[in-house]
Amino acid sequence: MIRAAAAAVLIVAVLAIGATAALAQPYAARRTGDVIQLEDAKTQTVVSIVPSVGNIAFEMKVHGTNVLYWPFTALQDFKARPSMSGVPFLGPWANRLDEPAFFANGKRYPFDMALGNVRGGEIPIHGLLTTTDQWQVVEAKADGASAWATSKLEFYRQPSWMKQWPFAHTIEITHRLQGGVLEVRTSIANLSAEPMPVAIGFHPYYQLTDSKRDEWTLSIGARAHWLLAPNKIPTGATEPTEKLFPDPRRAPLRDYDLDDVFGDLTRDAQGRAIVSVAGKSQQIEIALGANYRAAVVWAPKGREFICIEPMAGITDAVNLAHRGLYKELQTIAPGGTWRESFWITPRGF
Numbered sequence: 001m002i003r004a005a006a007a008a009v010l011i012v013a014v015l016a017i018g019a020t021a022a023l024a025q026p027y028a029a030r031r032t033g034d035v036i037q038l039e040d041a042k043t044q045t046v047v048s049i050v051p052s053v054g055n056i057a058f059e060m061k062v063h064g065t066n067v068l069y070w071p072f073t074a075l076q077d078f079k080a081r082p083s084m085s086g087v088p089f090l091g092p093w094a095n096r097l098d099e100p101a102f103f104a105n106g107k108r109y110p111f112d113m114a115l116g117n118v119r120g121g122e123i124p125i126h127g128l129l130t131t132t133d134q135w136q137v138v139e140a141k142a143d144g145a146s147a148w149a150t151s152k153l154e155f156y157r158q159p160s161w162m163k164q165w166p167f168a169h170t171i172e173i174t175h176r177l178q179g180g181v182l183e184v185r186t187s188i189a190n191l192s193a194e195p196m197p198v199a200i201g202f203h204p205y206y207q208l209t210d211s212k213r214d215e216w217t218l219s220i221g222a223r224a225h226w227l228l229a230p231n232k233i234p235t236g237a238t239e240p241t242e243k244l245f246p247d248p249r250r251a252p253l254r255d256y257d258l259d260d261v262f263g264d265l266t267r268d269a270q271g272r273a274i275v276s277v278a279g280k281s282q283q284i285e286i287a288l289g290a291n292y293r294a295a296v297v298w299a300p301k302g303r304e305f306i307c308i309e310p311m312a313g314i315t316d317a318v319n320l321a322h323r324g325l326y327k328e329l330q331t332i333a334p335g336g337t338w339r340e341s342f343w344i345t346p347r348g349f
Contacts, residue, residue: 027147027177029140035075036140038147043180045346051151053079055135057175058086060182062349067284069205069305082131087184087204089173090127092155092165094201095296095315097124098233103322104167104197111164118164123231126203128161129153138172146178156191167196169332185341190332197318198330198338201296201311204286208279210348213304214254219276222248222262222295226314233316234261236325253277253306258299261314263328265295272343275308282348286310291340293328310342 028039038047048059058078060067070085072078078085093102100122101110111118118124132153140149155161156168168191176183190196208216224238241262245251265273265288272287275295288295288310294317296309313329314320321329332338 025142026144027142029142029147029149031137031140034079036137036149038140038142038149038175038177040147040177040180045177045180045182047175047177047182049149049151049175050075050078051135051137052133053082054088054129054131055151055153055173056082056086056088056131057182057184060344060346062180062346065209065349067206067344067346067349069207084126084130084203085205087202088126088130089171089186089200090203091129091171091200092161092167092169093124093127093199093318094203094309094311095125096120096232098231098316098319100124102165102197102199102318104318105194106322109164109166115160115163117160123233127200128164129155130203134158146176148174148176150174166192167194168192169196180346182344183341184344186339188332188338190334190336190338193334195331195333197321198291198312198332199318201292201309202342203307203309204344205305205307206277206284207305208277208282208284210282211279213299213301213306215279216253216306217278218245218251218253218256218258218297218299218306219249219274219278220245220251220262220295220297221266221274222264223266224262224264226261226263226294228261228315232259234314234320234325236320236323238263253299256299257301258297260298261294261296261311263294263314265293277306277308279348282346285345285347287343287345289340289342291330291338292342293330312338312340 030037034052036049049057058070135151138150153171172187174185225241226234227237271290276285292310294311294314298307320326
């Protein structure tokens with residue numbers, strides 16, 4: 001009888017220890033229908049991703065407040081009529097091209113506009129992939145250090161994409177939440193027989209809720225401001241960032257209607273360039289890894305968001321490089337892989 005009672009006490013103790021350990025797990029990854037959620041319990045941060053709509057992270061809630069601009073009340077509304085919001089991926093090119101064609105390895109590749117998958121007409125914009133449902137979830141997991149989700153896109157399997165951008169490749173994106181910071185890591189594997197230009201980017205939409213847009217200030221670590229033609233294509237000329245912002249560390253958005261391209265990014269000891277936006281007490285800091293060579297800032301007047309866009313190269317990089325006007329175009333050798341991350345750090349939410 002005594003032994004049975006002792007065994008019962010031991011079982012209860014083991015169960016209690018297990019329950020306590022489960023409750024103490026700081027990270028979790030859950031998949032519910034179309035949505036993957038990554039949670040950091042300590043910082044009360046939850047990131048929501050919808051792989052079936054462009055693999056877009058549409059919420060990064062900190063203490064219940066969404067750091068990302070996402071003007072929908074329900075996921076079904078977004079799925080029915082998806083629009084640019086959250087953190088869209090732009091590929092195989094980001095932002096604008098100066099004609100419905102691109103250059104690679106000295107050859108011109110014209111788009112087949114009759115396919116209907118290139119937006120923008122004479123000035124194609126934002127690539128082919130922003131809301132595709134072809135992303136496949138590789139894993140969604142958590143451990144004691146982080147929570148993450150990895151999805152893969154097999155670009156080469158889609159004839160209508162290959163017709164426009166005839167470089168066979170795959171893309172993997174991992175969203176990783178750790179210590180209240182969201183890392184977005186991209187890997188692109190070139191499966192084709194020729195070098196593939198890298199012109200991808202992201203178009204994240206951020207919002208601050210402690211103040212209005214015209215009360216926000218921008219801080220950007222960039223030495224060069226690219227001068228744009230009326231069609232928003234870089235001309236090839238630059239000016240010091242200080243010509244646009246007398247103090248690039250604290251530029252008041254109320255004075256600017258921005259859709260601007262920045263390069264020659266300043267780097268910290270880790271090789272990261274920092275761009276941030278601040279309100280009264282809230283701040284969002286975006287750190288760009290070394291293979292993000294440019295940043296686009298879109299902050300239109302009258303809209304309560306700011307887009308701080310990590311770019312592998314400036315707008316129209318492939319075509320400007322062909323004309324000798326851009327020197328930092330990256331390529332992936334046959335069989336090679338390009339990798340880079342950017343990090344989103346909210347403060348004061």
